[in-house]
Amino acid sequence: xxxxxxxxxxxxxxxxxxxxxxxxxxxxxxxxxxxxxxxxxxxxxxxxxxxxxxxxxxxxxxxxxxxxxxxxxxxxxxxxxxxxxxxxxxxxxxxxxxxxxxxxxxxxxxxxxxxxxxxxxxxxxxxxxxxxxxxxxxxxxxxxxxxxxxxxxxxxxxxxxxxxxxxxxxxxxxxxxxxxxxxxxxxxxxxxxxxxxxxxxxxxxxxxxxxxxxxxxxxxxxxxxxxxxxxxxxxxxxxxxxxxxxxxxxxxxxxxxxxxxxxxxxxxxxxxxxxxxxxxxxxxxxxxxxxxxxxxxxxxxxx
Numbered sequence: 001x002x003x004x005x006x007x008x009x010x011x012x013x014x015x016x017x018x019x020x021x022x023x024x025x026x027x028x029x030x031x032x033x034x035x036x037x038x039x040x041x042x043x044x045x046x047x048x049x050x051x052x053x054x055x056x057x058x059x060x061x062x063x064x065x066x067x068x069x070x071x072x073x074x075x076x077x078x079x080x081x082x083x084x085x086x087x088x089x090x091x092x093x094x095x096x097x098x099x100x101x102x103x104x105x106x107x108x109x110x111x112x113x114x115x116x117x118x119x120x121x122x123x124x125x126x127x128x129x130x131x132x133x134x135x136x137x138x139x140x141x142x143x144x145x146x147x148x149x150x151x152x153x154x155x156x157x158x159x160x161x162x163x164x165x166x167x168x169x170x171x172x173x174x175x176x177x178x179x180x181x182x183x184x185x186x187x188x189x190x191x192x193x194x195x196x197x198x199x200x201x202x203x204x205x206x207x208x209x210x211x212x213x214x215x216x217x218x219x220x221x222x223x224x225x226x227x228x229x230x231x232x233x234x235x236x237x238x239x240x241x242x243x244x245x246x247x248x249x250x251x252x253x254x255x256x257x258x259x260x261x262x263x264x265x266x267x268x269x270x271x272x273x274x275x276x277x278x279x280x281x282x283x284x285x286x287x288x289x290x291x292x293x294x295x296x297x298x299x300x301x302x303x
Contacts, residue, residue: 031252032250032251032252032253032273032281032282033060033251033252033273033274033281033282034251034272034273034274035274036274036275036276037274037275038059038076038079038080038083038274040274041057041058041059041080041272041273041274041275042057042083042084042087044251044272044274045057045084045087045089045091045272046087046089048270048272049087049089049090049091051259051262052262052268053258053262053268053269053270054090054091054092054246054267054268054269054270055089055091055092055269055270055271055272056091056092056093056094056128056248056269056270056271056272057080057084057091057092057093057094057272057274058093058094058095058271058272058273058274059073059076059077059080059093059095059099059273059274059275060273060274060275060276060277060281061073061096061099061275061277062096062098062099062132062277062280063098063099063103064098064099064100064101064103064104065103066104067101067104067108069101070099070100070101070104070108070109070112071101071112073095073099073100073101073112074100074112074113074115074116075115077093077095077116078115078116078119080093081093081116081119081120081123081125082119084123084125085123090125091125092120092125092126092127092128092155092269093116093120093125093127093128094127094128094129094130094271095113095116095127095128095129095130096129096130096132097109097113097129097130097132097136097139097140097143098132098136100112100113102136102139102140102143106139106142106143109143110143110146113127113143113147114150117147117150117151117153117154118151120151120153121151121152121153124153125153126153126154126155126178127147127153127154127155128154128155128157128180129143129144129147129154129155129156129157130157131156131157131158131159131182131184132186133186133188134162134186134188134192134193137162137164140156141156141168141172144156144172144177145172145175145177148175148176148177154177154178155177155178155179155180155217155219156172156177156178156179156180157179157180157181157182157221158172158179158180158181158182158207159182159183159184159186159193160181160182160183160184160200160203160204160207161183161184161188161193161194161200161203162184162188162192162193163192163193163194164192165203165207166203166206166207166210169181169207169210169211169215170210173210173211173214173215173216176216177216178215178216178217178218178219179211179215179216179218179219180218180219180221180248181204181207181208181211181218181219181220181221182221182222183200183201183204183222184200201224201226201227204222204227205227205230208220208227208230208231208234209234211245212231212234212235212238212240212245213238215245217244217245217246218245218246219245219246219247219248219269220245220246220247220248221247221248221249222247222249223249223250223253223254223257225257228247228257228261231247232264232266242265242266242267243267245267246266246267246268246269247261247266247267247268247269248268248269248270248271249268249269249270249271250270250271250273251270251271251272251273258270
């Protein structure tokens with residue numbers, strides 16, 4: 001019930017506009033969001049790099065309404081990549097295709113993606129294409145495959161709560177496309193996604209083990225302690241070099257586990273979100289884990 005409430009609130013445009021322009025918002029969001037600017041995002045990336053943690057810089061935004069907004073998003077990510085290159089950090093960038101104009105047409109989106117991928121390839125880094133709701137899954141995967149064929153520096157995000165993901169994992173593994181596996185953070189109908197958390201967890205572990213055995217540079221994206229323990233055990237069972245895979249988490253969540261994994265010689269990459277369009281992302285983080293809501297409520301009471 002709580003998850004559904006926060007996901008519903010994430011789509012409320014009036015509340016979004018109010019929150020994103022509120023001068024009190026920074027106190028609510030600082031645990032999960034680096035700040036409003038690229039400079040704030042890079043400051044967090046440098047700090048994390050000093051602790052041995054890799055990063056994926058994530059300029060927040062989705063579902064742009066005009067071609068000008070989509071082109072601006074492309075320019076912002078190119079600037080982010082250039083900032084990463086200047087800083088010398090081993091960072092990637094994470095993007096959502098609706099921020100690049102997917103709602104305006106596939107070709108608009110591709111046109112805005114190509115400068116980003118060209119910059120990433122020149123630097124020797126990677127673009128992580130986030131998966132959005134199932135309204136975009138098929139088109140997102142088609143663009144992932146095309147960018148992989150043209151540039152080769154892409155990692156696709158797949159969601160374990162979708163029934164179709166086992167087939168998608170097999171297809172992308174066949175093509176040699178790296179995959180970031182997550183559970184999924186959108187509200188989807190029961191004919192498309194597992195409705196029960198236990199079934200999602202079971203499918204996640206199954207797909208995770210497939211990726212560790214057969215995948216290309218897979219990323220295991222989870223904050224679930226049981227899944228992290230199983231992933232470590234299975235990677236050791238396979239005698240995998242830690243350079244062949246990585247763990248991914250979100251900035252501000254499971255900090256002790258982040259450091260523990262680094263100390264055990266594992267590659268850990270955090271998504272570091274920044275930007276003014278933070279509201280939908282923030283509400284999905286609250287929907288994912290009750291502990292996030294408790295943390296926020298505690299901070300509000302203290303302040």
